[in-house]
Amino acid sequence: MSVNFDVNYYKQKYLFGKSNKELAELLRYIAYSLELKKQDYFRIIAYKNAADALESYPVEIYDLIKNNEDFEIENIGKIIKQKLIEYCKNGYSLEIAEILSGIPITVFLLTKVRSIGPKKAYRLVETFKLYNPDTVYEDLLTIAQQGKIKVLEGFGAKSEESIIKAIQTYLSFSKQSRILLSEADKIAGAIIKWLKKLDSIEKIDVLGSIRRRYETVGDIDIAVVSKNNQKIIDHFVNYPNKVKIENAGTNKASIILKNNIRVDIRIAEKSKYGSMLQYFTGNKIHNINLREHALRLGYSLSEYGLKDIKNNRLIYFSDEKDLYHFLKLQYIPPEIREGNEEIEKALVNNLPNLITASDIKGDLHIHSNFNTKTVYDLGVSSLEEIITKAINLGYSYIGIADHNPQHSLSEQEVKKILTERRRFYDQIIYSKNIEQFKVFIAIECDILPNGELAIPHSCIEYLDYLIISVHSSFEQDKDTMTKRLVKALEYPNVRILAHPTGRLINKRPAITADWDKVLSVCKTKDIAVEINSNPLRLDLPFELIKKYKSKGVKFIINTDAHDCQSMEFLKYGVDIAKKGWLTKDDVVNTKSLDKIDLWLTGKK
Ligand code: DGT
Ligand code: CA
Ligand code: CA
Ligand code: ZN
Numbered sequence: 001m002s003v004n005f006d007v008n009y010y011k012q013k014y015l016f017g018k019s020n021k022e023l024a025e026l027l028r029y030i031a032y033s034l035e036l037k038k039q040d041y042f043r044i045i046a047y048k049n050a051a052d053a054l055e056s057y058p059v060e061i062y063d064l065i066k067n068n069e070d071f072e073i074e075n076i077g078k079i080i081k082q083k084l085i086e087y088c089k090n091g092y093s094l095e096i097a098e099i100l101s102g103i104p105i106t107v108f109l110l111t112k113v114r115s116i117g118p119k120k121a122y123r124l125v126e127t128f129k130l131y132n133p134d135t136v137y138e139d140l141l142t143i144a145q146q147g148k149i150k151v152l153e154g155f156g157a158k159s160e161e162s163i164i165k166a167i168q169t170y171l172s173f174s175k176q177s178r179i180l181l182s183e184a185d186k187i188a189g190a191i192i193k194w195l196k197k198l199d200s201i202e203k204i205d206v207l208g209s210i211r212r213r214y215e216t217v218g219d220i221d222i223a224v225v226s227k228n229n230q231k232i233i234d235h236f237v238n239y240p241n242k243v244k245i246e247n248a249g250t251n252k253a254s255i256i257l258k259n260n261i262r263v264d265i266r267i268a269e270k271s272k273y274g275s276m277l278q279y280f281t282g283n284k285i286h287n288i289n290l291r292e293h294a295l296r297l298g299y300s301l302s303e304y305g306l307k308d309i310k311n312n313r314l315i316y317f318s319d320e321k322d323l324y325h326f327l328k329l330q331y332i333p334p335e336i337r338e339g340n341e342e343i344e345k346a347l348v349n350n351l352p353n354l355i356t357a358s359d360i361k362g363d364l365h366i367h368s369n370f371n372t373k374t375v376y377d378l379g380v381s382s383l384e385e386i387i388t389k390a391i392n393l394g395y396s397y398i399g400i401a402d403h404n405p406q407h408s409l410s411e412q413e414v415k416k417i418l419t420e421r422r423r424f425y426d427q428i429i430y431s432k433n434i435e436q437f438k439v440f441i442a443i444e445c446d447i448l449p450n451g452e453l454a455i456p457h458s459c460i461e462y463l464d465y466l467i468i469s470v471h472s473s474f475e476q477d478k479d480t481m482t483k484r485l486v487k488a489l490e491y492p493n494v495r496i497l498a499h500p501t502g503r504l505i506n507k508r509p510a511i512t513a514d515w516d517k518v519l520s521v522c523k524t525k526d527i528a529v530e531i532n533s534n535p536l537r538l539d540l541p542f543e544l545i546k547k548y549k550s551k552g553v554k555f556i557i558n559t560d561a562h563d564c565q566s567m568e569f570l571k572y573g574v575d576i577a578k579k580g581w582l583t584k585d586d587v588v589n590t591k592s593l594d595k596i597d598l599w600l601t602g603k604k
Contacts, residue, residue, distance in 0.1 A: 285339025
């Protein structure tokens with residue numbers, strides 16, 4: 001029995017939305033559908049790769065298609081591109097509908113739960129007749145809790161337990177409605193572009209959590225300077241992607257976009273713009289602390305300026321910096337306005353000189369498309385493409401850190417893969433012949449549940465350095481996890497602990513570990529703690545970065561890119577490093593090529 005593909009349901013639930021993220025999701029459903037229908041393997045992979053590429057593409061292709069602009073995205077071939085264009089233009093594609101037909105919608109919905117792939121989802125849906133899309137997660141949870149899954153062939157108690165946990169996590173995260181910073185950037189960028197169509201806009205900036213570069217965003221805030229408020233408000237509330245106007249006044253308005261995302265706009269006169277930026281950027285604690293500080297100096301702070309309490313005179317600020325200076329403070333960058341002793345430090349001229357994106361000299365955690373026979377996804381870009389991208393980004397070096405060959409392979413086989421890879425890479429590097437640029441060859445190696453590394457000891461010497469990270473058994477208790485990490489850090493050639501907490505924002509919680517212990521081992525062994533720039537990870541989180549910077553731990557900002565486009569996400573890692581109060585000296589990949597070479601390999 002199968003429930004037929006229902007376009008209306010998809011449309012209603014915005015499964016077929018128009019953002020890159022939603023279109024990528026559609027491509028993934030197509031891949032799953034092909035997989036379940038046992039279609040050609042390469043066709044399936046093509047859709048999966050296209051989905052990954054689209055998700056990390058910085059411009060909304062829907063907008064491009066609507067404007068009849070062409071686009072080229074690596075890993076999206078002609079056929080898939082044509083389908084996307086047809087779908088975006090008409091809001092519907094018969095061909096896509098055909099591919100998806102016969103697979104119950106609930107199968108796709110279940111694949112959103114970690115640890116449930118399309119085959120498992122299909123089996124569960126058909127076995128338990130889970131055809132109601134509105135309750136499928138709760139229905140499956142009940143069935144699992146009743147012990148009905150463990151008796152199925154190929155499932156067992158352990159897998160039932162992990163399904164229960166995964167659904168619970170999914171349900172608790174999906175109730176939270178905060179979006180990722182990278183998604184907020186895209187939405188805000190599109191609105192700013194829309195607003196800039198009016199020439200009466202003199203200045204425009206984001207405010208609130210986006211301006212602070214906070215990891216998730218509740219609603220989007222935008223500030224504008226203009227002489228013609230009414231025109232701006234009218235244009236803003238006419239934004240094509242809105243679903244509702246929440247309110248529209250004379251100097252502010254709010255609209256709601258689909259998925260219930262709210263956008264607030266505020267308009268100020270040029271002479272008061274600095275006050276407004278300041279007032280609507282800091283988090284609540286920063287704002288309260290600053291107001292108290294101003295009061296101590298005899299001023300009352302508002303969105304319009306500082307009122308001198310003695311004579312009731314209002315002092316305006318067109319530039320935010322002047323406001324901080326007037327209050328006898330160093331300028332406090334938005335990223336650190338989180339209510340974390342920044343005002344005390346600014347008062348005594350003691351704020352750190354925060355790192356900037358241009359300080360970064362290379363990215364040392366990139367995945368290429370070389371087949372290392374790993375159990376994880378390979379990268380999709382070739383070494384040539386990665387090198388070209390790195391040079392465009394102005395880097396002096398990169399580190400290719402493909403996943404380790406699967407653990408079940410023999411020592412002999414692993415050696416063979418690693419030597420072949422090095423030979424293959426060496427040829428490319430030799431033929432490119434780039435001066436003052438170096439490619440390091442590394443592996444991102446799994447930390448096994450018992451703390452051993454998933455690569456034979458004898459193979460470590462074939463690599464310039466090792467990155468280690470947890471990719472399984474995330475739920476170990478604190479003590480086991482701590483011992484596991486400490487043991488792994490003791491291996492030779494380990495230089496980087498990658499995405500240390502393993503969290504996926506809104507998807508998977510952080511592991512629990514005694515970070516005092518783990519990171520002090522990193523410090524002793526001069527191992528860098530990664531700040532993973534993937535907007536879904538942003539790991540180590542900024543609160544921990546700040547805490548361990550003060551204990552002398554060193555960091556490295558990497559992208560973990562699986563396609564060369566995603567190497568551009570490094571700026572998110574830099575944002576998070578700023579939020580953790582880091583300076584250039586706290587981050588190892590600000591070092592010059594000679595110095596990083598020495599640091600990585602210990603050789604001159
Ligand atoms: P979010 O939206 O949850 O990601 O976080 P924010 O920080 O963007 O918070 P939001 O949108 O509520 O407020 C935007 C900014 O305006 C934020 O800097 C706090 C500030 N703000 C909002 N309402 C008030 C208020 O009544 N008083 C003061 N002092 N500040 C406010
Ligand atoms: Ca906000
Ligand atoms: Ca707001
Ligand atoms: Zn990686």
